[in-house]
């Protein structure tokens with residue numbers, strides 16, 4: 001049973017490969033990567049797999065039974081890239097495709113949702129047995145800005161009292177590994193999210209508690225928050241995107257109380273407090 005993982009040199013992909021090796025022989029794992037030179041430390045077979053090079057993808061999937069398609073990172077290019085990967089999986093006779101989609105992609109107001117909905121449809125139309133791993137936000141999306149927030153002494157946002165049920169990449173990687181190494185997941189749509197939901201005020205309060213500094217959360221109107229991000233050096237489009245994620249959070253699109261991820265991995269997802277202390 002060969003398991004192929006795309007994007008295996010990325011943050012999530014590396015964790016998936018590491019955790020797969022704990023569950024199955026390294027001989028059963030194939031890292032499908034855009035940049036083979038970055039993958040030499042993975043300790044599994046490496047094959048070149050660039051979503052933008054459709055002519056090489058079918059051969060790269062020869063003998064792969066289960067494929068984890070990790071969504072590409074180039075927003076706007078992903079429908080073509082994912083189409084290329086799904087067509088190759090069809091041609092190569094892949095028996096199961098698992099795709100990292102977005103939490104409740106079909107109803108989410110997040111601007112990212114469209115590409116995920118389109119990819120889910122392409123997978124369903126392909127006729128390949130599938131599992132959808134719809135991911136909520138990574139906790140790392142928040143903790144990545146810890147140093148800046150602490151330096152600034154204030155956390156700004158525009159998500160009001162909206163809660164995000166975030167989980168760490170490690171939690172999501174374990175979810176994918178559970179799906180890839182056990183049976184009975186065909187046709188399932190998993191809404192993967194963290195057990196704990198938090199607001200930006202909760203995030204600021206936890207940073208304050210752990211640093212001993214008073215770091216308040218200041219909620220701004222969307223326009224003002226966007227302008228503040230641009231002033232801080234973000235390109236306009238990125239600032240609008242980021243502020244938009246806060247608005248979707250306020251609408252509840254990143255909240256989930258289903259606990260499907262923790263049920264599957266057999267442990268609670270990583271707490272916000274632990275994720276912050278790991279970075280600090």
Ligand SMILES: NC(=O)c1ccc[n+]([C@@H]2O[C@H](COP(=O)([O-])OP(=O)(O)OC[C@H]3O[C@@H](n4cnc5c(N)ncnc54)[C@H](OP(=O)(O)O)[C@@H]3O)[C@@H](O)[C@H]2O)c1
Nearest residue numbers: 007009010011012034035050051052071072073136137138
């Ligand atoms: N739910 C969330 O909060 C959240 C947050 C961020 C991202 N995401 C999504 O989840 C995915 C995995 O996250 P991550 O943190 O692991 O992102 P990441 O570290 O940026 O990894 C993305 C991976 O995709 C690969 N890739 C990009 N373009 C490719 C192409 N044309 N052909 C083949 N591979 C390509 C990259 O290859 P190289 O190593 O060669 O660059 C990299 O390995 C992202 O791509 C994005 O779709 C979700």
